[in-house]
Amino acid sequence: MTEVFGHEQVVFCADRQSGLRAIIAIHNTALGPGLGGTRFYPYESEQAALADVLNLSRGMAYKNALAGLDLGGGKAVIIGDPATDKSEALLRAYGRFVESLNGRYFTACDVGTYSEDMDIVARESRFVTGRTIANGGAGDSSILTSFGVFQGMRASAQHIHGRSTLHGLRVGVEGVGKVGHRLVDLLIEDGASVVVCDVSERAVDQVRQRHPQVEVVASLAELVAEEIDVFAPCALGGSLDDTTVATLRARIVCGAANNQLAHPGVEKQLEERGILYAPDYVVNSGGVIQVADEIRGFNMERARAKAGQIYDTTLKIFAIAAEEGVPPAVAADRLAERRMSEVGRLKGIWLGH
């Protein structure tokens, strides 16, 4: 239980009648209210739910900081099976607890929750994003997620090859689902050649219909063994493990998946093999940038411009990594912590509100 006090605020919420058991975790609010999605998941234990929400909210703090948002790190979990336990009463009870924090936490969709759910939560709280488009929502956040990854990839190409384009490079994309297939669109448009793999044949077929020139391999193992310049993990986390890193022929890793590093230390292995790693939470922050824009009243052009800055942030991280002699993943953490500290302390300049 000790780790709970490593976060600024962790809120356990219960409503017996509706069956709600939720935990809202706010890692810190140095830059503003914590923002992060609500995961609805049948955790095996409350300890498991707590561990997940603590970890995820910490991740959001770093992601939001480097996305240049005026938002801290927050996340919530609802313990239960969304297929059977989700109800209007439960979602609205949850909404009242989100409201009870009076804007210190903004919620959004995550695993097991959808925009329609957020509309229900929003009937009890003002602090809800990820709404349906009809209710001012930002729509499918995979649009700017893929756009942001593409910007990170351009920055990586700039760092390695001295030109900010994927033109003429061969990119291996693991996972062509919601985000991955949009990334393929952007890569093809930019003049890259693309090789993909996905456990879903249907997803692969759809990509091939749009872009017949895309090559397909059967597995992640085959993909990383290909002669590729860039590896883009866009499926589940943990793709970069000891085996993958030992085999990988790409000089750049840049993708949309969360938690790409299977364990601490992989970032060093990548560096030792001369592979440039664009930190996952930096390049995949286009989604939260898109959703967070709802707070001000969603504007796609403003959100896209903000996501475009992922290019500059990624370059900056590579520069810090080189200057300070650390892997980019460490440089990213440092840059996030500096922003939280340097910008956060400005609230110390009194303005009367």
Next chain:
Amino acid sequence: MTEVFGHEQVVFCADRQSGLRAIIAIHNTALGPGLGGTRFYPYESEQAALADVLNLSRGMAYKNALAGLDLGGGKAVIIGDPATDKSEALLRAYGRFVESLNGRYFTACDVGTYSEDMDIVARESRFVTGRTIANGGAGDSSILTSFGVFQGMRASAQHIHGRSTLHGLRVGVEGVGKVGHRLVDLLIEDGASVVVCDVSERAVDQVRQRHPQVEVVASLAELVAEEIDVFAPCALGGSLDDTTVATLRARIVCGAANNQLAHPGVEKQLEERGILYAPDYVVNSGGVIQVADEIRGFNMERARAKAGQIYDTTLKIFAIAAEEGVPPAVAADRLAERRMSEVGRLKGIWLGH
């Protein structure tokens, strides 16, 4: 950890720089915002702190309900040694978390915190009672605590002897500290004879100076063996254990101490011995009534009138106990739960705010 979801909201709060580690527990808000003090105590573990705050906040829900207040049950603990860990920064960090709940929790003094501390907490939050008198505080809450116990005792005498006075009865008071010595004043004024015990010779001497007719015995064991009509535990909790109950010669137990029953089942033993037990949390609620009045702007006459109703509530509990064939402690819990349910549900009648 399971028990945490038995409460409406449990909030872990941390501030690394000031060393704050606090837990605010809100048992339920059926009747209004949770109100209860902040205990500053060097708990051996966070689990111990959590267990304490869950238990105490549940107790406040029942106490506030039967005190007739429009308040739910809340309580907070700060983990640390008040002698060494208390600082302006820590108290104000705590105040910001009290404020973050936006009025769902009102704090007050408890073990390890004083009105001067509440004034500091209040520099960050509007939801603070137990203030110093200069800042609108209710002052020494032992005034209405002892007054309330006296009302409970009058009700007990009414129930047993058919007259609402202690005149002519012999009352044994365990503990003549802040509350006990004021109770002795009220008893003497009402025409009772009083016998006391206290571990502090100084406290006993002070009572004897004011009332030379008060008798003194050396220990709790001696006190309960005395020929007394009423036993008033006003020291630490747990006075009513198997030994005390087996020896006790009084027909009435009514005192200011918290958690007078040493273990579950003692309430039945008392009943089997024909001893009327006025539930502790009912008769000692004068203190919270006094402090809670600060929310509306403290008015001693209004608070005293409210505490006077402890007489009626105690009688009502005895009547329910007789009707439903349960000990008064059980009747009190039932009455509290009924009020939370019956009055709480009235919020379902929509008024537009």
